[in-house]
Each structure stands twice: as C-alpha cells, then as structure tokens.
Amino acid sequence: AQRVTQPEKLLSVFKGAPVELKCNYSYSGSPELFWYVQYSRQRLQLLLRHISRESIKGFTADLNKGETSFHLKKPFAQEEDSAMYYCALRVRNSGGSNYKLTFGKGTLLTVNP
Amino acid sequence: ETGVTQTPRHLVMGMTNKKSLKCEQHLGHNAMYWYKQSAKKPLELMFVYSLEERVENNSVPSRFSPECPNSSHLFLHLHTLQPEDSALYLCASSQDGGEQETQYFGPGTRLLVL
Numbered sequence: 485a486q487r488v489t490q491p492e493k494l495l496s497v498f499k500g501a502p503v504e505l506k507c508n509y510s511y512s513g514s515p516e517l518f519w520y521v522q523y524s525r526q527r528l529q530l531l532l533r534h535i536s537r538e539s540i541k542g543f544t545a546d547l548n549k550g551e552t553s554f555h556l557k558k559p560f561a562q563e564e565d566s567a568m569y570y571c572a573l574r575v576r577n578s579g580g581s582n583y584k585l586t587f588g589k590g591t592l593l594t595v596n597p
Numbered sequence: 598e599t600g601v602t603q604t605p606r607h608l609v610m611g612m613t614n615k616k617s618l619k620c621e622q623h624l625g626h627n628a629m630y631w632y633k634q635s636a637k638k639p640l641e642l643m644f645v646y647s648l649e650e651r652v653e654n655n656s657v658p659s660r661f662s663p664e665c666p667n668s669s670h671l672f673l674h675l676h677t678l679q680p681e682d683s684a685l686y687l688c689a690s691s692q693d694g695g696e697q698e699t700q701y702f703g704p705g706t707r708l709l710v711l
Contacts, residue, residue: 528687528702570640583693584653585700587640
C-alpha cells in the first residue's frame with residue numbers, strides 16, 4: 485500500500501532563511517506527487533505538482549526516485565509562507581477507474597520576522 | 598459562489614441526531630470526494646464518486662452514508678455518530694481522467710459530536 489511520510493510536524497525558520505519541508509513516499513508503481521498548502525482560515529489548495537516541474541511562490545520540489553523523496557524547498561522564506569503543507573501521492577484506485585490522493589500528516593511551517 | 602462550496606460550515610450534533618453535509622461544485626468536474634481531517638491524523642479519504650457512481654469506500658462506518666444525485670452535488674448523511682467522529686469534513690472535486698488532474702477543495706464543515 486502507498487504511504488506518504490512527512491517527518492516534521494512543526495518547522496520554524498526566520499524570514500529570509502532557506503526552508504526545506506521533507507516528504508518521503510512508498511509506492512510500488514510510478515508515483516505522481518503533489519504539494520498542497522493550507523493558509524490560516526483558508527481552504528486546502530494545490531501548490532505544485534512534480535510532473536509540471538514548476539516553481540510556485542518561489543517553491544520548488546524535485547522528485548528523487550532513488551531516495552523516494554519529494555522535498556519542498558524555498559531559498560528565502562517569507563512570513564506569508566507560514567501555513568500547513570501537505571505532501572500527497574496520487575495513485576489509481578483499486579478498480580483502476582479513478583485516481584485518489586494519499587496525504588502525509590502535514591508540516592506546519594512558521595516563518596518568524 | 599464559484600469553486601467548491603460546503604454547507605453548513607459548522608455543525609454540532611448529538612449522538613442520536615441525523616444530519617447531512619452538503620457539497621456543491623461549480624467547476625464542471627466529474628469526480629467528487631469526501632475527506633476527514635482530524636487533529637492528529639493525515640487527511641483520510643472516505644468516499645470517491647466518479648460520474649455519479651461510488652468508486653471508492655475506504656472502510657468507512659455505515660453511520661456515514663454518501664449520496665451523489667448528480668455530478669455537481671455530494672451529500673454525506675450522518676446518523677448515530679460518535680464523539681470520535683468530530684473532525685473537519687472536506688469535500689473536493691476534480692476532472693477525472695486528465696493527466697493534470699487537480700483536486701479542488703471546499704472550505705470544510707467542522708463537526709462536533711457531543
């Protein structure tokens with residue numbers, strides 16, 4: 485069965501410091517990975533997906549199949565980056581007719597001034 | 598309102614009550630999802646509907662009963678719940694079948710079972 489692990493429940497950095505939120509996965513197939521973010525009092529929303537190889541709000545994430553990781557990085561954190569971040573793995577359901585997301589437990593990032 | 602909406606936003610109910618959560622998506626998607634978000638657990642997928650058919654039921658107790666009357670609406674009927682069912686219930690939708698499929702989430706219904 486697939487699993488997503490985010491080892492850090494809480495992460496606190498100062499403004500301007502680099503930040504890395506760790507995500508490891510276990511899945512026997514070809515993984516599709518996402519980062520979702522939930523700002524205070526806002527809904528969960530997609531931040532980025534590995535297949536797009538994009539940078540959103542200065543964040544990047546590289547899929548490392550050898551290490552089964554998809555860590556989220558930003559070189560210079562901003563206060564507005566403070567939020568809950570969830571790593572998610574997308575797989576096909578048992579019937580093969582639909583996709584489903586498996587989420588990690590989330591990491592609460594706090595960027596201090 | 599655009600996107601995914603959920604009502605009510607907050608709900609307090611006793612263990613003997615019957616209530617329903619409603620989700621509506623205005624994105625033209627063909628798949629809808631119910632998730633449970635508890636304080637100390639990952640987001641848990643409860644049900645998946647694709648083209649109005651239930652395609653996933655992740656061992657959810659029968660006191661939770663989903664209903665999808667059409668592709669835009671999803672309900673979660675609740676009866677004889679337990680205090681441990683208190684959580685944030687999130688609805689999401691997506692356009693199934695696309696490689697760039699993204700799930701869009703509603704704001705959630707915060708449920709408290711007394």
